[in-house]
Amino acid sequence: MARTSDTRTLTRETAAILAAEGRAPHTLTVDQIYEVIRQGSRTTINDELKRWKAERIQADALASTLPPAIAESMRALWAAAVDQGMQQFAVERDTLTEAREAALASWREQGELLAQMQAQQDTLTEQVTALRAALEKAQHARADVEAARAVAAAEAMTLRDTLDRERHDRAQDRAEAHGRLEAVHATHQAALTEQAQAFRDELNRATERLQHSEAQMLKQIDDARVIQRRAETHLTKVQEQNTGLRTELAELRQRTRRDQQELAAAQHTLTALRSRLVETEALAAARERALITQTAQAEAAQRVIGTLEAALQRPRRGRPQPSAS
Numbered sequence: 001m002a003r004t005s006d007t008r009t010l011t012r013e014t015a016a017i018l019a020a021e022g023r024a025p026h027t028l029t030v031d032q033i034y035e036v037i038r039q040g041s042r043t044t045i046n047d048e049l050k051r052w053k054a055e056r057i058q059a060d061a062l063a064s065t066l067p068p069a070i071a072e073s074m075r076a077l078w079a080a081a082v083d084q085g086m087q088q089f090a091v092e093r094d095t096l097t098e099a100r101e102a103a104l105a106s107w108r109e110q111g112e113l114l115a116q117m118q119a120q121q122d123t124l125t126e127q128v129t130a131l132r133a134a135l136e137k138a139q140h141a142r143a144d145v146e147a148a149r150a151v152a153a154a155e156a157m158t159l160r161d162t163l164d165r166e167r168h169d170r171a172q173d174r175a176e177a178h179g180r181l182e183a184v185h186a187t188h189q190a191a192l193t194e195q196a197q198a199f200r201d202e203l204n205r206a207t208e209r210l211q212h213s214e215a216q217m218l219k220q221i222d223d224a225r226v227i228q229r230r231a232e233t234h235l236t237k238v239q240e241q242n243t244g245l246r247t248e249l250a251e252l253r254q255r256t257r258r259d260q261q262e263l264a265a266a267q268h269t270l271t272a273l274r275s276r277l278v279e280t281e282a283l284a285a286a287r288e289r290a291l292i293t294q295t296a297q298a299e300a301a302q303r304v305i306g307t308l309e310a311a312l313q314r315p316r317r318g319r320p321q322p323s324a325s
Helices: 004-020 030-037 042-065 068-318
Strands: none
Touching: 004 030, 004 042, 030 042
16 A cells, blocks of 8 residues: 555656646646556545645745746756656665565565475374374284284194194095005906997997998988989979970960950940940930920920810800891
């Protein structure tokens, strides 16, 4: 945050610069000053601007009472003083800004370093805790291993004694088994000899049966060849018959197509005849209706004629006969 003294100094310097650029001092506003310095409160700027304007009015009033050359010299001296003050202030401000940035950077680095050290300390603390827990587990495991080792040693002694007894028993069993194996081997050898002789006899009999079967098979093959030749001859005859049947079938199909064509023509003629018959029947019906109408008209005319004749005959009957003179 900018200090009040900096804001007041910047307000005076900015007002002097704007006045030196040709703006009238009494026309300067707080917004114009704030737009240049971009810091401080508008109240502070307004107070300092009012003081500067009052001092400037006094200086202008004093300069109006002095000779023009002295007044101009005073203005030039004032402008030079303002420029020098601005330059000095800019240098000091840059120096302070750099120092502030360096201090902030150092503070950030120290903060990051402190955070890293804190993280390392937390990590080391966790590692120490984990190592302590692992050490306790290792101690418990060591005690368990020692106890298990003692138990294993006792079991090993027991197993060694048991193994010695088993070896002695196995040696006796092996000797007995070897004797039994020799006896079984002799028995099996005799049985194998008998089985080999029986196998040879069976092989001879099987060979004889195979030879007999081969002779029968050759005879069956010859018979099959004869049957095959007969079948081929019969097949040739059947194929010839099939060819004849195909020829007859083709002719029959041609006849069928001709019959179908004739049937279609007959159906067409029949359809035409039916149409004519329908027309004739319709014409006959129309003529019959006309005849009925004419008959009815004739009967009506006959009745009219009868009525007229009756009407003509009635006056003749009622007329008096002329007297003879």
